[in-house]
Each structure stands twice: as C-alpha cells, then as structure tokens.
Amino acid sequence: MKPNDVILRSVTRVAAVIILTFSIYLFMNGHHHPGGGFIGGLSTASAIVLLYLSFGIEKVRENIRLDFKKLAAIGVLIAVGTGMAGVVFGQPFLTQTFGHVDLPIFGDTELASALIFDTGVALAVIGTAVNIILSISEDR
Amino acid sequence: MVPFYAFIFLPFIFAIIVPFLYKYLNRQIHTGWFVLLVPLSIFIYLLLYIPSVAAGETYRYTLPWIPTLEINLTSYLDGLSLLFGLLISGVGALVILYSIFYMSKEREALHNFYVYLLMFMGAMLGVVFSDHLLVFYGFWELTSVSSFLLISYWYERRSSRQGALKAMLITVFGGFGMLAGFIMLILMADTYSIRELIANLDVIQNHELFLPAMLCVLVGAFTKSAQFPFSIWLPDAMEAPTPVSSYLHSATMVKAGIYLVARMTPIFGGSSVWFWLVAGVGLITLLYGSLTAIRQTDLKALLAYSTISQLGLIMCLLGVGSLAVYFGPGESGTVFTVATFAALFHLFNHSTFKGSLFMVVGIIDHETGRRDIRFLGGLMQVMPITFTIALISGLSMAGLPPFNGFLSKEMFFGAVNEVSQAGIFGLGSIGVGFPIIAWVASIFTFVYCMIFIFKTFGGRFRPEKLTREVHEAPLGMLISPLVLGALVILIFFFPNVLGKLILTPALTAVLPMMDVTPYDLKISAWHGLNLELLMTFSVIIFGLLLFKTAKRWIVALRGFPQGLMLSHWFNRGIEGTEKLSGSLTNRYMTGSLRHYLIYIFSFFVLLLLSSLLGLYGLHFDFSQDAPIGFFEAGLVIAMIIAAITVLMAGNRIIAIVALGAMGYMISMFFVIFRAPDLALTQMVVETVTTVLFLLCFYHLPKLKKNIERISFKLTNVIISLAMGLTVSLLALSANGHKLFEPITAFFENAYELAGAKNIVNAILVDFRGFDTLLEISVLTIAGLGVYLLVHQRVKRRESNETE
Numbered sequence: 001m002k003p004n005d006v007i008l009r010s011v012t013r014v015a016a017v018i019i020l021t022f023s024i025y026l027f028m029n030g031h032h033h034p035g036g037g038f039i040g041g042l043s044t045a046s047a048i049v050l051l052y053l054s055f056g057i058e059k060v061r062e063n064i065r066l067d068f069k070k071l072a073a074i075g076v077l078i079a080v081g082t083g084m085a086g087v088v089f090g091q092p093f094l095t096q097t098f099g100h101v102d103l104p105i106f107g108d109t110e111l112a113s114a115l116i117f118d119t120g121v122a123l124a125v126i127g128t129a130v131n132i133i134l135s136i137s138e139d140r
Numbered sequence: 141m142v143p144f145y146a147f148i149f150l151p152f153i154f155a156i157i158v159p160f161l162y163k164y165l166n167r168q169i170h171t172g173w174f175v176l177l178v179p180l181s182i183f184i185y186l187l188l189y190i191p192s193v194a195a196g197e198t199y200r201y202t203l204p205w206i207p208t209l210e211i212n213l214t215s216y217l218d219g220l221s222l223l224f225g226l227l228i229s230g231v232g233a234l235v236i237l238y239s240i241f242y243m244s245k246e247r248e249a250l251h252n253f254y255v256y257l258l259m260f261m262g263a264m265l266g267v268v269f270s271d272h273l274l275v276f277y278g279f280w281e282l283t284s285v286s287s288f289l290l291i292s293y294w295y296e297r298r299s300s301r302q303g304a305l306k307a308m309l310i311t312v313f314g315g316f317g318m319l320a321g322f323i324m325l326i327l328m329a330d331t332y333s334i335r336e337l338i339a340n341l342d343v344i345q346n347h348e349l350f351l352p353a354m355l356c357v358l359v360g361a362f363t364k365s366a367q368f369p370f371s372i373w374l375p376d377a378m379e380a381p382t383p384v385s386s387y388l389h390s391a392t393m394v395k396a397g398i399y400l401v402a403r404m405t406p407i408f409g410g411s412s413v414w415f416w417l418v419a420g421v422g423l424i425t426l427l428y429g430s431l432t433a434i435r436q437t438d439l440k441a442l443l444a445y446s447t448i449s450q451l452g453l454i455m456c457l458l459g460v461g462s463l464a465v466y467f468g469p470g471e472s473g474t475v476f477t478v479a480t481f482a483a484l485f486h487l488f489n490h491s492t493f494k495g496s497l498f499m500v501v502g503i504i505d506h507e508t509g510r511r512d513i514r515f516l517g518g519l520m521q522v523m524p525i526t527f528t529i530a531l532i533s534g535l536s537m538a539g540l541p542p543f544n545g546f547l548s549k550e551m552f553f554g555a556v557n558e559v560s561q562a563g564i565f566g567l568g569s570i571g572v573g574f575p576i577i578a579w580v581a582s583i584f585t586f587v588y589c590m591i592f593i594f595k596t597f598g599g600r601f602r603p604e605k606l607t608r609e610v611h612e613a614p615l616g617m618l619i620s621p622l623v624l625g626a627l628v629i630l631i632f633f634f635p636n637v638l639g640k641l642i643l644t645p646a647l648t649a650v651l652p653m654m655d656v657t658p659y660d661l662k663i664s665a666w667h668g669l670n671l672e673l674l675m676t677f678s679v680i681i682f683g684l685l686l687f688k689t690a691k692r693w694i695v696a697l698r699g700f701p702q703g704l705m706l707s708h709w710f711n712r713g714i715e716g717t718e719k720l721s722g723s724l725t726n727r728y729m730t731g732s733l734r735h736y737l738i739y740i741f742s743f744f745v746l747l748l749l750s751s752l753l754g755l756y757g758l759h760f761d762f763s764q765d766a767p768i769g770f771f772e773a774g775l776v777i778a779m780i781i782a783a784i785t786v787l788m789a790g791n792r793i794i795a796i797v798a799l800g801a802m803g804y805m806i807s808m809f810f811v812i813f814r815a816p817d818l819a820l821t822q823m824v825v826e827t828v829t830t831v832l833f834l835l836c837f838y839h840l841p842k843l844k845k846n847i848e849r850i851s852f853k854l855t856n857v858i859i860s861l862a863m864g865l866t867v868s869l870l871a872l873s874a875n876g877h878k879l880f881e882p883i884t885a886f887f888e889n890a891y892e893l894a895g896a897k898n899i900v901n902a903i904l905v906d907f908r909g910f911d912t913l914l915e916i917s918v919l920t921i922a923g924l925g926v927y928l929l930v931h932q933r934v935k936r937r938e939s940n941e942t943e
Contacts, residue, residue: 026820030898030901031895031896031897031898031901031902032896032897032898033897033898034816034817034820034898034900035817035820035898035901036817036898036900036901036904036905037904037905038821038904039817039820039821039824042821042824042825042828043824046824069923069924069927072919072920072923072924073920075916075920076913076916076917076920079912079913079916080913083909083910083913093910094909094910094913096894096905096906096909098894098895098896099895110895112894112895112896114894114896114902114905114906114909117905117909117912118901118905120916121905121912121916124916124917124919124920125916125919127920127923128919128920128922128923129828129923131923131924131926131927132832132922132923132926132927135926135927135930135931136832136835136926136930138930
C-alpha cells in the first residue's frame with residue numbers, strides 16, 4: 001500500500017514556490033547584497049530535490065522536461081560565452097561591463113554583463129547538484 | 141676532393157637502400173654484392189690520401205649541425221684516423237665479400253644483416269674521423285647499438301640475446317663514463333675540438349678535473365676494448381655470425397678503445413696514473429686473456445680470449461709509449477716512441493691475422509658443422525688451403541718469423557725491456573715485472589696458437605664426429621682470408637713500406653710533440669742477436685714443451701672453478717641488483733594507502749619543520765592580533781568537542797553527525813566574521829555533504845560491516861600530532877609577518893569599477909571571474925563523473941545479467 005503523504009505534498013506545493021522565489025531573489029540580489037549564482041543555484045536545486053522527494057522522480061520528470069546534465073553544460077557554455085564576448089569587442093577575456101538603463105517599470109536599473117556570467121554559474125550549479133542526487137538515487 | 145663527411149655518411153645512406161635491394165633483387169643477386177661497393181669505394185678513396193698524409197698534411201672539414209651550440213660534424217684526417225679508416229674500410233670490404241658466401245641468400249634475413257653492418261661501419265668511420273668530442277661520443281654509442289643488433293642477429297637464440305645484452309650493458313656503461321670524461325674536458329678547455337684540447341694542454345694538465353676526466357675516459361676505452369675486468373662481454377659476443385665476429389670483435393670495434401687511448405695520449409700521456417693504468421691494465425689483460433684462451437674448447441671462444449689478450453698487448457704498448465710524452469724529444473723519448481710505433485704496428489698486424497683466423501673458423505664451422513676442438517682434427521688433408529691460411533695467421537699470432545706478428549712481438553719485447561730500465565714512476569723496483577709477465581703471456585699465446593692450429597688441423601681425421609660431408613671451402617669464401625694471409629707475409633718482408641706511408645704519420649698524430657723521422661723507425665726482421673730474440677727463442681722452446689705436455693696440465697686449467705670467473709660474478713651482480721631493487725621496491729611500495737600517506741605526511745612535516753627551525757623562520761608576533769571575543773571562544777570549544785567526538789566516535793553515524801556539526805559551526809564562524817555569502821554557501825554545502833555521507837553509509841555492504849571504534853595506532857597519532865603542530869607553527873609564524881599592504885583597498889572600489897555593492901560577488905564574477913569559470917567546470921565534471929560512475933556500473937550489471 002502506498003503511504004498517504006498528503007501533508008508533505010501540500011506543504012511542498014507551497015514551500016517549493018517560496019524556495020524558488022527566494023532562490024531567484026538570492027540570485028538577482030547577488031550583485032549588491034549577499035547571494036549570487038552559487039547560492040541561488042543551490043537553493044533552486046534544493047527546491048527541485050524537495051519536489052522529487054515528495055512527488056517521486058517519474059512525476060517530476062514528466063513536468064520538468066529538463067536534462068540536468070545538459071543544463072550544467074549550457075551553464076558552463078554561457079559563462080565561457082560571456083568571456084568570449086569581451087574578446088569580440090577587443091577586450092581581454094572575461095571583461096565585464098555594466099551600465100544604468102531607465103526601464104519603464106523598474107526605473108533606473110543597473111544592468112551588468114556579470115549577471116549573464118552569474119546565470120551560467122547558477123545553471124551549472126543547478127544542473128550538477130540535481131544530476132548528482134538523481135544519479136545516486138537511481139542507483140538501486 | 142670530395143668533402144670528407146660524404147664518406148662517413150655513405151654507409152648510412154646506403155643502409156637505407158639495402159632493404160629495397162633485398163626485396164627486389166635478392167632473388168637474382170646476393171645483396172652483399174651491392175653492399176661491397178661501399179667499403180670498397182671508401183677504401184680506394186682513402187688510399188688516395190696516403191701520399192699527402194705521409195707528407196705530413198692533415199685535413200679538416202666542418203659541416204654545421206647545431207651551430208648555435210658549436211656542435212658541428214668536424215671531420216679530421218691525420219695519420220691515425222687514416223690508419224683506422226683504411227682498416228675499417230679494407231677489412232670491411234673483405235668481410236662483406238666473405239659474408240656473401242657465408243650468409244645464405246635464401247635462409248638469412250640479409251637486409252637486417254647488411255643494414256646493421258653498414259650502420260656499424262658508418263659509426264666506426266664517424267668515430268675515427270670525428271674531431272668534435274660530442275659527435276665522437278654519438279658515433280661511439282652508435283657502434284655499441286649496431287654491435288648490439290649484430291650480436292643478436294639470430295635473435296631467436298637465447299644465448300645471442302644474452303650476449304648482446306651483456307655487451308650492450310658493459311659498453312654503454314663505459315660510453316657514459318667516457319661522456320662524463322669528455323664533458324669534464326670540455327669544461328676544462330672550453331672547446332669541443334680534440335685538436336684545440338691538445339693546443340690547450342697546459343690549462344688541462346693543471347686543472348683539478350684532470351684526473352677524474354682521465355679515469356672516466358679510460359673506463360670508456362677499457363670497456364670498449366675489452367680490457368680487464370670489462371673483457372667478459374667479448375666471449376659472449378661470439379654468438380654473432382662469424383663475419384661479424386671477424387669484423388667487429390677482432391678488427392674494428394674493439395679497437396675503438398685503442399683509438400681513444402691513442403687519441404688522448406697527447407693530452408693525458410706523461411702522467412704516472414695514465415701510464416700505470418694503461419700499461420698495467422694492458423699487461424694484466426694480456427696475461428689473463430692468453431691464460432684463459434688455453435682453457436677454451438670452442439674455437440671462437442679461444443679466438444675471443446686471444447683477441448682480449450692481443451688488445452691488452454696493444455694497450456700495454458700504448459701505455460709504455462706514453463712515457464715518451466714524459467721524456468719529450470731526446471734519446472730516452474725516442475726509445476718509447478718506438479713503443480707507440482710498435483702499438484700501431486701490432487694493431488695493424490692483429491687486424492690482418494685475427495680477421496683471417498675468424499674467417500678460418502667460419503669456414504670450419506660452415507663446412508664441418510662443428511666449432512669444438514674436441515670433435516675436430518685432421519682437417520689438414522681435407523682443407524689444405526684453409527689450413528695454410530690458419531698456419532700463416534696462427535704462427536703470426538704466436539709471433540714467429542716469417543710473419544708480421546714476429547716483428548711487432550719483437551718490438552713489444554724491446555719496449556717492455558726498456559720500461560724495466562726507465563726508472564721513473566716507481567718503476568725502478570717492479571719494472572722488471574713488465575718483461576717477465578710479457579714473456580710468460582707470450583708463452584701462453586704460443587701454446588694456444590699451437591692448440592688452435594694443430595688440434596683442428598693436425599691429428600687423426602674423424603669424419604664420424606662431424607655432421608657434414610667435409611670438403612674444401614668454396615673459392616669465394618677463401619678470397620678474403622687469402623688476402624689477409626698474403627698481407628701477413630707481405631708485411632713481414634716489406635714492413636717499411638707500411639711503416640713509412642701509414643704508421644709514421646699515425647705516430648706523429650699520437651705523439652705530436654716528438655719529431656720523428658722514418659729513419660728512426662726502421663723495422664728490421666734481423667736486428668742482431670739481442671735480448672728480444674733470446675726471449676722469442678725461449679718462448680718457442682717453452683711453448684713447445686708446454687704444448688707437448690698439454691694433456692697433463694690443461695685439465696687442471698679447465699677445472700678452474702666456475703665461481704671464480706669474472707662472467708659468473710657479473711651475472712651474479714646483475715641478478716643481485718635486480719633482486720635488491722625488487723625487494724627494495726616491494727618493501728616501500730606496499731600498495732597500502734596508509735603507508736603512502738605516512739610517507740607523504742612525514743616528508744611534509746620533515747621538510748617544513750626542518751626549514752622552519754633551520755632557517756630561523758620561527759618567531760611569533762601577537763601584537764597585531766584582534767582580541768578574542770566571547771562567541772569565538774565558545775565556538776572554538778564546541779568545535780574541539782565535535783572534532784574529538786569524530787575521532788572517538790563508536791560508530792559512523794555519530795562521526796557523520798559530529799562532522800556536520802563542525803560544518804555548521806564553521807558557517808557560524810563565517811557569520812561572526814561577517815562573511816554572509818560564505819556562511820550561506822557553507823550551510824547549504826554542509827547539508828548536501830552530510831546527506832551524501834549518510835547515503836554512502838546506507839550503501840555500505842552488509843558483509844564484514846563491523847561497527848567499531850577506530851583502532852589506535854601510535855604512528856598515526858605521532859604523525860597527525862606532528863602534522864597539526866607543523867601547520868599551527870607555520871600559520872602562527874606567518875601571521876606575524878606582513879610583508880606588504882594587502883590589496884583589499886582595490887576591491888573596495890567595486891561599485892565604481894564593476895557596478896556591484898557586493899564585493900565578494902564582484903570578485904567572483906568580475907575581478908577574478910576566470911577562477912569561477914574553472915570552478916563551475918570542475919563542478920560540472922564532478923557531476924558527469926558521478927553520473928558515469930553510477931551508470932557504467934548499472935550497465936555492467938545489466939550486461940552481466942544477460943550473459
């Protein structure tokens with residue numbers, strides 16, 4: 001008989017959203033406050049792991065159709081790509097720039113190319129962490 | 141004339157063509173016929189140089205090789221190198237002619253044979269014509285390598301391989317010694333050229349490296365020329381085909397050491413160490429070789445030991461001749477110049493008679509299928525021409541008239557008699573030993589020559605003991621020994637032609653400081669009734685007596701215990717070294733990780749502690765330290781408790797949890813020390829690792845799983861305490877030393893430079909983004925590694941199940 005873990009699932013439904021939001025906050029906030037790609041990625045991964053724990057691997061896989069190995073690879077590629085962008089503009093490898101843009105809703109917003117780099121970091125961390133945990137948990 | 145190096149490289153170039161000739165033309169014509177052209181053309185070309193070299197001219201050609209390092213193929217032609225060049229190409233041509241009939245066209249891998257032989261010939265020509273020390277060394281090693289290949293020509297035989305290995309080990313050992321000597325010479329005189337070394341004599345002779353350089357060079361010469369006690373490789377090298385033995389191990393390669401000694405005589409000669417080593421070792425080798433040769437029953441082994449003995453004779457003469465350098469021009473100097481002359485003369489004679497003797501043995505082996513004198517006998521009637529050649533060459537080796545060996549042996553006796561009266565280098569008291577040993581060795585030489593001739597050709601013919609129908613060798617096989625035999629006689633009757641044209645210029649090359657005229661060095665067969673002639677007579681009489689009574693005493697000689705042989709000791713030494721290194725490796729390469737960690741940590745502690753204490757790096761400065769707060773103290777105490785719990789934990793779960801506690805406390809430290817990013821990361825990472833540890837724990841195999849405490853080992857405790865102490869001391873001493881201002885001030889401008897208020901993040905993604913890039917690569921690789929490890933195992937398990 002399957003155990004009835006309705007409480008766990010209900011809590012997870014709410015908690016996952018909160019964790020994901022928090023991790024996005026950590027990630028976006030990293031430029032000016034504690035946080036950043038690494039910790040943001042890890043907390044995203046923890047949200048995904050929580051989903052796996054409560055709903056089972058098969059169900060989550062149906063809904064999140066992502067190959068996390070590829071995700072990690074894409075992350076690394078993005079990071080390398082931002083580095084190459086500097087080279088294209090005649091700057092040394094991995095030169096980052098930033099600028100202030102007046103966006104309609106957000107007002108005066110600072111956009112930094114480092115954020116793209118950080119996205120790469122975050123994707124790589126998410127991909128790796130979920131990949132490791134999935135691999136080990138499938139090893140039965 | 142054609143630049144000289146063209147002829148050094150001709151054999152190498154031709155060696156490239158040989159395999160093609162073998163593949164396409166061998167069915168019609170024996171490959172050897174084409175190869176014969178090479179030494180023949182070199183020989184003729186060198187003959188053209190004789191008149192001008194005899195007139196005292198020398199030639200020098202330079203081909204740039206590595207000009208920036210001053211390494212050039214400098215070929216230098218004087219009397220000495222011309223003598224050797226003629227020997228190499230002349231005997232080479234005869235040997236190749238002989239090998240055409242000796243080596244079967246159908247059965248043998250002729251392309252290998254001739255490629256190796258040509259390589260050897262080119263290397264040998266390179267040795268004698270090189271003026272550059274390092275190029276000389278290069279060619280020298282090439283002779284070792286090609287000789288190795290030739291000895292192991294029949295590589296499917298075990299004894300061939302062993303002989304080749306032994307020769308390789310010993311000659312390369314000597315070659316390395318020689319290289320060391322050469323490098324010292326180069327350091328002393330700051331030149332690579334042998335010519336310029338001789339020009340800078342006074343610098344070299346007063347240098348502190350003079351003696352070590354001499355010893356190293358001599359090791360090279362002695363190993364190559366099979367001098368005592370390095371002679372053991374030569375008898376084993378007799379596993380090579382007979383043309384090879386005849387060429388390499390009698391006429392050319394073994395004389396490379398002689399050449400080296402002769403070349404270096406102007407540099408090292410005149411010192412007592414040189415004299416005693418060269419002459420002394422030569423004399424010992426002479427006696428040892430002749431004594432051991434008598435014991436042999438195998439004809440080739442007999443000739444091998446006789447080669448050793450004759451090389452000893454030449455070496456001894458060169459040693460004696462080096463006294464001329466000491467005395468300088470003058471009456472007593474001239475006397476010893478004659479000794480060097482005798483050395484060169486005997487060198488030439490030995491090549492002629494020993495080459496033909498080896499060919500005779502090859503013929504006997506080829507026609508009878510036997511090489512052992514216990515099976516042979518009475519071949520005189522069946523093989524008259526071969527017998528004649530053997531008689532001529534054998535008696536020449538024994539030093540009898542009317543053959544060339546007689547002349548050089550007389551000069552040898554003359555030289556050793558002079559040495560006993562030289563009265564320098566402590567010769568006064570023991571100088572008389574020289575003629576006595578030489579005389580005794582000559583008697584033995586005489587005896588083994590008699591054994592060689594009369595045990596094989598004399599006595600009763602016993603065809604039942606032989607494996608083949610015995611008949612005279614084909615004419616082609618006889619040409620080469622006939623030519624050499626004719627030379628043996630011709631040189632006896634006209635020695636001064638050779639002396640004037642070739643040997644005198646060679647002598648001026650060995651002893652450039654002596655102004656010799658051909659008149660001083662007239663070789664005469666009859667030089668009056670003197671001590672030397674009496675010695676020869678007594679040698680013949682005693683030799684005949686000993687030969688007649690050989691049956692009685694030779695048994696005692698053959699019964700000489702195996703345990704006292706040099707070769708036995710060499711083999712034991714090789715085995716011992718292998719065993720020793722094997723057991724040594726097994727002793728420390730235990731395969732136990734714990735042992736390797738002990739080595740690593742002990743070395744770490746040893747190096748760091750000794751350098752800390754030895755270099756006075758150990759002093760503390762606490763003045764800059766911040767005050768210790770309440771939270772820090774509490775956390776440290778908690779961490780110590782957690783650490784001790786990990787060590788003392790009775791089961792793994794406790795250890796894992798304690799480790800997790802440590803991790804969280806570290807993140808608390810980060811909080812206290814105001815590192816929020818680190819604290820966040822540390823917290824999450826610690827959680828993940830703890831979970832992974834627990835997973836690992838869950839998967840431990842049930843079998844043999846014993847939950848017990850870590851066993852106590854004293855070594856572990858000592859090493860870990862020492863390690864901790866070392867690192868603590870290091871950190872404490874480093875703490876007090878601020879060598880320069882930290883660069884944190886730069887990063888505090890993160891907002892202006894990178895638009896970021898979070899300095900840590902700015903450093904990670906902007907200032908030092910490259911590190912981060914590689915770190916995420918590491919992370920991804922680790923993830924892929926885990927995936928592969930897990931899935932490979934799953935796949936393997938599945939494939940096992942389907943099987």
